[in-house]
Every structure is written in structure tokens, then in C-alpha cells.
Amino acid sequence: MIPQIINGLIFASILFLVATGLTIIWGILRVVNFAHGSFYLMGVFIAYSITRLSTDPALHLAAPFIAGAIAGIVGIAFERGLLKNVYGRGELFELLLTYGMIFVFMDVFRILWGSMPISDPTITFKLGVISLGGPVVPLYNIYLIVIAAVLAALLWFLLIKTKVGMIIRATSFDTEVTSAFGVNVNWVYALTFFLGCFLAGFAGGLMLPITGAWIGLDVDMLILALVVLVVGGMGSIKGALVASLLIGLVRSFGISMFPAIELAIVYLIMIVVLIVKPSGLFGGVEVEG
Amino acid sequence: MQDKVDVVTGIPGTNHTLAVAPVCDENNTFFLQCQARAEYGTWKDPEDPSKGVFDWVFHTANSTTSHAVQAAYMVKELFPETKVIAQIHQDYAYGYDNYNYFTAAIKKLMPDAELLDPLYPKIFSPDYTPYVSELVEAKPDFIFTSLWGTDFTRFVDQLIPYKLLKGTGGNTILEGYWDFYPAIGRDIPVFGHPQPFNQGSIEYEEYRNILIWYKKKYGNLEMGAVADIISSFYTFKAAVEKAYDEKGAFPTRDEIRDAMENLRKVSTPYGEGIMRKEDHRVLWTIECGVLAEDTKGYGLPYLYKPKITLEPSKHEPPAFMKGTDWIAKW
Numbered sequence: 001m002i003p004q005i006i007n008g009l010i011f012a013s014i015l016f017l018v019a020t021g022l023t024i025i026w027g028i029l030r031v032v033n034f035a036h037g038s039f040y041l042m043g044v045f046i047a048y049s050i051t052r053l054s055t056d057p058a059l060h061l062a063a064p065f066i067a068g069a070i071a072g073i074v075g076i077a078f079e080r081g082l083l084k085n086v087y088g089r090g091e092l093f094e095l096l097l098t099y100g101m102i103f104v105f106m107d108v109f110r111i112l113w114g115s116m117p118i119s120d121p122t123i124t125f126k127l128g129v130i131s132l133g134g135p136v137v138p139l140y141n142i143y144l145i146v147i148a149a150v151l152a153a154l155l156w157f158l159l160i161k162t163k164v165g166m167i168i169r170a171t172s173f174d175t176e177v178t179s180a181f182g183v184n185v186n187w188v189y190a191l192t193f194f195l196g197c198f199l200a201g202f203a204g205g206l207m208l209p210i211t212g213a214w215i216g217l218d219v220d221m222l223i224l225a226l227v228v229l230v231v232g233g234m235g236s237i238k239g240a241l242v243a244s245l246l247i248g249l250v251r252s253f254g255i256s257m258f259p260a261i262e263l264a265i266v267y268l269i270m271i272v273v274l275i276v277k278p279s280g281l282f283g284g285v286e287v288e289g
Numbered sequence: 290m291q292d293k294v295d296v297v298t299g300i301p302g303t304n305h306t307l308a309v310a311p312v313c314d315e316n317n318t319f320f321l322q323c324q325a326r327a328e329y330g331t332w333k334d335p336e337d338p339s340k341g342v343f344d345w346v347f348h349t350a351n352s353t354t355s356h357a358v359q360a361a362y363m364v365k366e367l368f369p370e371t372k373v374i375a376q377i378h379q380d381y382a383y384g385y386d387n388y389n390y391f392t393a394a395i396k397k398l399m400p401d402a403e404l405l406d407p408l409y410p411k412i413f414s415p416d417y418t419p420y421v422s423e424l425v426e427a428k429p430d431f432i433f434t435s436l437w438g439t440d441f442t443r444f445v446d447q448l449i450p451y452k453l454l455k456g457t458g459g460n461t462i463l464e465g466y467w468d469f470y471p472a473i474g475r476d477i478p479v480f481g482h483p484q485p486f487n488q489g490s491i492e493y494e495e496y497r498n499i500l501i502w503y504k505k506k507y508g509n510l511e512m513g514a515v516a517d518i519i520s521s522f523y524t525f526k527a528a529v530e531k532a533y534d535e536k537g538a539f540p541t542r543d544e545i546r547d548a549m550e551n552l553r554k555v556s557t558p559y560g561e562g563i564m565r566k567e568d569h570r571v572l573w574t575i576e577c578g579v580l581a582e583d584t585k586g587y588g589l590p591y592l593y594k595p596k597i598t599l600e601p602s603k604h605e606p607p608a609f610m611k612g613t614d615w616i617a618k619w
Contacts, residue, residue, distance in 0.1 A: 003422035011416060116509050117439035121446040129450055135425070138450035141418070210447060211415035214439055220415065255410075255419035263411060 003135045004252045010141055010210070012248025013148030017203035018221055019228035019240040020155065021196035027172045027235035028192040031083065034098040037222030038105035039075060039197040043067040043204025044213035045113045051120045051208065060123035061143075064205025071201025072194040079193035084186070102222075106215055119212025144206050151202070152241065159237070168192060172235070227266065231273045233280025242281060290316050295542065298521045303327040303382075307335065314343040317542065319549075322346065323521035324514070326353040326383070328606055331569040338609035347549060348570040349521045349562075353383065354612030355604045357390035359577050360433055360464055362604070365398045366597045367578065368431060368462055373403045375429035377420060377444070379436060380409040386612070387435035393616040405429060413440060417447045424461075425451045433464045441465060491589045495519065496558035500589055510589070520557035524564075524571055527555050563601075567608035572601035 022036045046067035051060050078101065086093040127139040159165035170178045171188045179185045204213070211217070228247060232239025247266050254262030273280060290312065297313050298321040300306050306325040311333075313320035320343075322330045329335040331342045364371050374395065378384030388407045395402055405427055408420045421444075424432060436444050445465070452458030491497045499515050525545075532540035532548035540548070552564035555571055562571040578596025606615035 003425065004419060007416075007418040007422055010418060114507060116507055117442065119439075119442055119446055121449070124446075124450045129452060135422075136451060140450070207415075210418070211443055212439070212446070216413070217415060220413075252419045256423060259409060 002132050003137060004256050005249070006132075006137050006141055006145070008249035008252030009145045009245075010248070011251060012244040013145050014203045014207055015224055015228050015248055016152060016241055016244035017148055017199045017206075019225040019232070019244060020152075020237055021199035021203075022225050023229055023232075023235055023237060023240050024168075024192055024199075025196040026229070028168060029079075029083075029087075029189055031094045031098065032226075033196070034095065034222065035078070035101035035105060036098075036196070036200055036225060037218035037220070038102055038109075039071045039200035040204040040221045041109060041213055041215075041218035042071045042074065042105065043201030044208050044211075044217070045109055045118070045204075046070050046201065047205035047208045048113070048118045048120055048213065051122060055122055055126075057123055057126050060120075060126075060209070063208070064202050067205035068198040068200075068202030071204070072198035075193040075197025076190045078197075080186075080190055083193075084189070102218060105218065110215060113213075115215060117212055117214035119208070121209045121212075124209040140209055144210075147206070148203075151199075155199075155237070164191070227270045229280070230270050231280060233283030236280065236282040239280050239282030290318065295319060296321060296525060298323050298525075299518060301325060303330060306330050310343055310346045314345045317345055319525065319542075319546070320346045321521045321525060322348045323350055323517040326350065326356070326386075328352040328354055328568075328570070328611065332609070342567075342569050345546065346569060347524070347564070348568075349524045350517055350571075351573065351575070352570075352605060352612070353386045354390050354606055354615065355575075356435075357387050357612070358394045358604045358616070359575060359599060361391055361394035361398050362597060362599060363464065363577055364395065364402075364431055364433070369399075371399070371402060371430045371462070373405065373427070373429040374431045374433060375405045375408070375424055375427055377408040377410065377424070377432065377434045377436065379412040379440060381412050384409060384412075384435055390612045390616065391433055393613055394619075397616060397619045410436075410440070410444075415443065417444045420444075421448050421451060424448070425453050428453070429461055431462045431464065436465075490558055490560065491587055493519075493558040497587060497589065501587065504588070512589075516558045520555075520559050520562075520571075523557045524552070524555050524562070525549070527552055565608055570605075570608075572605055574601060575599050575604060 018036065018040055021039070022033060025031060025033050025036070043064065044067075047063040050063040050066055053059065082097060082101075083094070086097055124138050124140040127143070129136040130139050130142065157165075159168060167178070167183055168188060168191070170181075171183065171185060171192075175185055178188075224247070228240055228243040231246065232241070232243030246269065250269065251262055251266055254265045258265065277283065296319040297309065298319075300309055300322070301324040303325040306320075306322045306327075307330065310320055310322075310330065325348075327335070328348075329338070331346045331348050332338055333340040333343055364374065376388055376391065378387050392404055395404060408423060410417060410420050434441070434444065445463070448454065448463075449457050453461050454463050455461060491500065496516060496519050499519070500510060500512060503509070503511050503515070528545050528549035529540065531552065532544045535548065536544060550564065550566050550569065552571075555562040555564065559573045560576070562573040564571050576596050576598050606612055
């Protein structure tokens with residue numbers, strides 16, 4: 001029971017980080033960034049390159065932060081350099097651009113890191129395991145859950161308790177009015193993209209020791225993040241949290257109890273939510289905590 | 290076919306080979322199945338062996354039945370104290386076939402062994418932790434898996450920290466099946482691939498050189514794929530040479546095909562093989578056992594003792610017989 005709860009929380013933590021990045025970007029820019037999974041994969045690959053430099057555990061623990069930051073900067077470049085050119089030209093342009101970028105990123109990753117899957121579980125081995133009153137669990141798995149929870153709390157604090165957060169929320173309500181108050185909306189867009197892509201890249205970096213990376217993981221993660229968004233409600237961080245937990249735990253226990261249909265159950269939840277409450281469990285159109 | 294190629298090979302999946310085989314046969318083009326594992330890959334009708342085999346289709350790799358039976362023999366011969374066996378396979382035909390053949394063989398060879406319910410993760414699943422937890426809780430003596438490629442890598446990487454496996458703090462033996470590069474250097478008794486000489490003997494110089502070159506360039510071991518394609522190529526080469534020797538001049542395609550059907554000896558990284566004329570399959574005498582890190586100084590994994598040797602009649606079904614039917618008759 002305990003190991004499966006922890007497994008579910010790991011999956012939920014990663015889903016939450018990725019889906020939150022996606023939902024923030026949608027909430028502010030009204031863009032579904034189909035290339036969001038690419039930033040996740042970018043995070044895994046960058047973290048891999050960093051961990052190749054040394055076996056020092058401190059470097060391995062720092063790798064996700066560095067990977068997230070780099071993914072965030074690339075995200076800003078993507079938003080400022082490409083995406084802003086199609087704002088206001090219809091959702092189809094945004095969809096095609098962000099979807100097309102998936103393949104551009106794939107080729108870039110292939111050039112930089114090759115086609116072979118990569119993995120580096122060094123930190124998992126080095127940290128060892130802890131006993132939770134019987135079952136043993138890798139300490140890194142606990143670290144991952146805790147660090148994701150801390151990041152979620154910081155994100156909530158940033159959005160709800162700080163002036164920057166207030167500006168972001170205001171922009172999500174009404175861009176024109178916010179702009180009329182002297183806020184540089186372009187700056188908010190760039191910051192939002194940085195934040196969203198940082199979260200995706202950071203989540204990817206965290207998962208390097210567990211799942212590694214391969215070309216195609218980006219699309220897998222994007223689909224799961226979209227499921228979380230649909231279930232939780234577009235633009236709702238609270239919804240992303242609840243949906244991530246729901247899907248993470250259902251999947252984990254599904255494997256244990258109904259292994260043949262564990263994945264089907266996840267999508268069944270999404271279908272039920274779409275039918276019963278199409279706006280999602282906490283559906284809204286603005287970024288809210 | 291438009292390029293009028295003489296030989297088609299290198300196509301991995303059974304589903305693909307079943308589609309390609311009739312096309313090659315219609316065009317009198319050799320088709321060498323080097324990786325697909327189904328024993329019916331050369332049959333004109335996979336559901337009806339009485340229709341015979343395609344004239345131009347040959348199978349140069351071991352079958353899934355062979356692999357699973359070898360795996361069962363390894364448990365019996367090398368770890369006879371095994372009482373509880375767990376299995377984890379990918380959630381598609383290859384995984385289910387492995388479960389069926391291995392389970393059937395174990396029930397015959399070790400009737401007292403307890404077989405746990407199999408685990409079937411989705412193919413290319415990134416996260417194995419829920420499955421690992423199931424295995425850790427069950428604490429089997431032995432885990433048999435047919436996971437391949439990166440799935441095997443991720444599974445092993447995610448399993449190691451739990452200290453379940455022998456060599457990592459536990460007592461469970463893991464029988465890996467395909468690409469075992471994640472285990473190399475970690476002192477885990479992962480079994481060698483149940484194929485001749487552990488996915489090909491590194492004593493075979495050309496094979497070894499390709500592996501070393503590939504590892505240097507890409508940082509990975511591609512033992513299975515390289516052994517498969519070399520074996521395919523050398524089987525064809527042996528047929529051409531045999532036909533040439535018999536004719537005294539370069540043979541026609543029909544003469545090469547006849548020589549291929551009657552090959553009595555094929556030397557490849559898999560060892561010495563022989564073509565079974567009835568169903569166009571090369572059969573190998575195999576050696577399988579525990580994988581060593583690098584006992585030969587080549588920087589490549591190698592099979593070391595304990596190991597077992599199995600004649601083809603021990604691990605391959607007779608011509609035109611499917612695995613489960615054959616094992617049921619043991």
C-alpha cells in the first residue's frame with residue numbers, strides 16, 4: 001500500500017509540475033502550447049548532460065534546477081522569437097506553430113543527444129533507500145515528492161502573495177485593462193513562458209534518474225498533461241493539483257489492482273469529466289491558485 | 290523490388306515480416322528474417338502449416354519459443370533451488386508469447402515452482418515503479434522478463450535501488466532477455482540472452498569489432514541487432530559459397546536458393562548452425578548462462594560459467610509446430 005502511494009505521488013508530482021506550466025501559459029496567453037512536452041524532454045536531456053560532468057551528488061541534485069532555468073530561457077526565446085508573431089491571428093496558427101515545434105525540437109534533440117535513449121540513475125543509487133515501517137523506498141523518490149511540493153507551495157506564494165503574481169493574475173483576467181495600468185504585458189508573457197517552461201524542464205530533470213529520456217517522451221508527457229488539464233480545468237492550478245493526484249494515484253493502484261486496464265481507467269476519468277463537467281473539476285478561464 | 294535487389298533483410302517485427310514475405314516470394318527475391326521471432330515467419334499461411342513455406346524466405350534467428358524454453362532450462366539447471374517465479378513482460382504479443390511459452394515450459398520442468406501472476410507494463414512505459422513495488426512486495430526467488438531495449442533499461446534502473454536483486458543487497462535472480470547494458474558493470478547476475486553465446490560470441494572477430502566501433506561512437510552496446518544481421522549476412526554468404534563450390538562458377542539465384550535450403554553448416558557469431566530444409570530455419574546449438582562484466586578484456590560483456598548447452602531439439606519446436614503445442618507434448 002505505502003509503496004504504491006509513493007509511486008502515485010511521484011507520478012502526480014511530475015504531472016502537476018508539467019501540467020501547471022501548461023495551464024499557466026494557457027491562462028495568461030490563451031495558447032495551448034503543444035510543444036510543452038518538448039520542454040520537459042529538454043529538461044531531461046540537459047540534466048543528463050550536466051550529470052555526465054561529475055558523479056558529485058550535489059551536482060546531480062542541482063541538475064534539474066539548471067535544466068529548468070535553461071528550458072525557461074529557451075521558452076522565452078520561443079515566445080518572443082516565434083509565438084508572439086501569431087498572436088491574434090487565430091488559434092489555428094498557434095496550434096500549427098506549437099505543434100510544428102515539437103518536430104523541430106525532436107530533430108534538435110536528435111542532433112544534440114542522438115537517437116539512443118539515455119538514463120542516469122546515479123543519484124538514486126547514491127542516496128540509497130529508507131524503510132517506511134517495512135517497505136523500503138528509494139530516498140530520491142521521497143526527495144522528488146518533497147521538492148515538487150515545495151515548488152508548488154512557492155508557486156502558490158508567487159501567484160497569490162506577491163506583486164508579480166498579482167500582475168500575472170490581473171493579466172489573465174484582462175490584458176487590455178492591465179496594460180492600461182502601465183503593466184508591460186509583453187514582459188508578463190515572457191515571464192509566464194519562462195515559468196511554464198521552467199516547471200516542465202525542472203520536472204524533466206527530476207525524472208532523469210527514474211525514467212531517463214528518449215525521443216517521443218515529449219509527446220507522451222504532453223498527452224498526460226493535457227488529460228490533467230481537462231480533468232482539473234483549464235487555467236486552474238488547484239485543478240491541476242487535484243487532477244494530478246487523482247490520475248497519479250489511480251494509475252498506481254490501477255497497476256496493482258486492475259493491471260489490464262490501468263491506462264484505460266485514466267482516460268475513462270477524463271471522458272467522464274468531459275461529459276459531466278466539460279470545464280473540468282475546477283474549470284475557469286483565469287490563472288487562480 | 291523496383292531496384293531489383295537480390296536480398297531483403299533487417300526487418301525486425303513479425304508483423305512486418307509477414308507482410309514482406311509474400312512480396313519477396315512473388316518476386317523471387319531472398320528474404321532473410323533476422324530478428325522476427327515467430328517460428329511461422331516462413332510459412333505460407335501462419336494458421337495452416339500444411340501449405341508449406343515460401344520458396345525465397347528464410348529465418349536465421351531463434352524463435353520466441355526457443356528463447357523462453359532456454360530461459361526455463363536456465364532456471365532449472367542453474368538455479369534449481371528456485372521456488373517462486375515472477376514474470377514481467379510488455380503488454381503485446383511478444384510479451385504474452387513469452388509468458389505462455391515460459392510458463393508452459395516451467396510447469397513441465399519444475400512442476401513444484403510457484404508462478405506468480407505476470408505483470409504487463411505498456412510497451413515503452415517510462416515509469417516502472419508501480420510494477421517494481423509489486424515485485425518487491427512479492428519477493429520472488431526469480432524474475433523472468435522479456436522486456437527489451439529501453440524498457441529493460443528503465444526497469445532495471447528503477448529496480449536496483451530497492452535492493453531486491455542479488456548483487457544489490459537481495460537474493461532475487463533476474464533473468465534479463467535482451468539488451469542488458471544497464472547491468473554491465475553493476476555486478477548484477479543478469480542472465481545472458483538465451484541465444485547462442487550470449488547474443489553472439491565476442492570471440493567472433495568481425496562481430497566484436499563492430500560492437501567496439503559502435504560503442505565507441507554511440508556509447509551503447511547493440512549486441513543483439515549486430516549479431517542478428519551478421520548471422521543473416523553470413524548465412525547468405527555461406528549459401529553463395531556452397532553454390533559456387535558446387536558449380537565452379539558464380540551461381541544463379543536458383544542455385545543459391547537450393548544451396549541455402551541444404552546448408553549443413555553456418556558459422557556466425559551465434560556459433561555453428563544448420564538449415565532445416567522443411568521450414569527454412571537455421572537452428573543453432575546454444576550456450577546460455579550468467580552474464581559477466583568483461584572477462585575477456587574487450588570491454589564487452591561475456592558469458593561465463595555456469596552455463597548450459599542446448600541442442601536445437603531441446604529448444605526449438607519441430608518444423609511446422611507452434612511452441613505451446615510442442616511443449617504440451619513434453
